[in-house]
Amino acid sequence: MENKIINYIIENKEKYYRIAYSYVKNKEDALDIVQDAIVKALRYQHTLKDVNYLNTWFCKIIINTCKTYLQKKNRYIDTWDEALESYGEPTYDHYKPFELEEALDHLSYNEKTIVLLRYYNSLELKEIAHIMDQNLSTVKSTLYRALKKLKPLLENDYRGEAHEQV
Structure with a gap:
């Protein structure tokens, strides 16, 4: 073994x-x-x-x-406000996109773990539920909530980058 x-x-x-x-x-x-x-x-x-x-x-x-x-x-860092305070003044760099890893840092520990296991490691939701010691329905709803939080973060970055290039 x-x-x-x-x-x-x-x-x-x-x-x-x-x-x-x-x-x-x-x-x-x-x-x-x-x-x-x-x-x-x-x-x-x-x-x-x-x-x-x-x-x-x-x-x-x-x-x-x-x-x-x-x-x-x-x-x-588990909350959005603490994350914002730690960044300081924004800098405008046309070549620095908002990365997925940065967006993941705005999720709770539980949400981030589920997203990483699902999309970085291609695990089935059933396996994730077993790893996390949670019900399958809890994992599904947490994944849905996390994706809902990530969507505006990533869309705003995409829109901002497209707007700067115009």
Whole structure:
């Protein structure tokens, strides 16, 4: 079992690094999180009942490790107002579009996690519900709410960029 876990993690290391990086926005911290998650996976490999759920199981470990890290560092911004205060005065750069990763930072931790698992990792909603320990209907409604929040952020950026180029 240990070899299957190690081989799987090695084959998918970039995917898990991207998940960690999307939370902490720092290369070294993301690498530390992945390393900690690997240690946890090896330590608790006996809790994995079915190898078919290895991806779901390890995603849950990565996400929980990110959450623990952010709680310890007190670096997670969960509200729009706090995010705006941290940016300062706007600068107008015709070549700097509002990126999806920046838009994701305006979602709650739960919303961001569901969006990342669904669209960055192509997980089924049922798998996400299992990872998040939530009902499938809760995951669906949270995903819908998150997409509804992202839409105006991304549309405004698109309109603004198109307007500046005219």
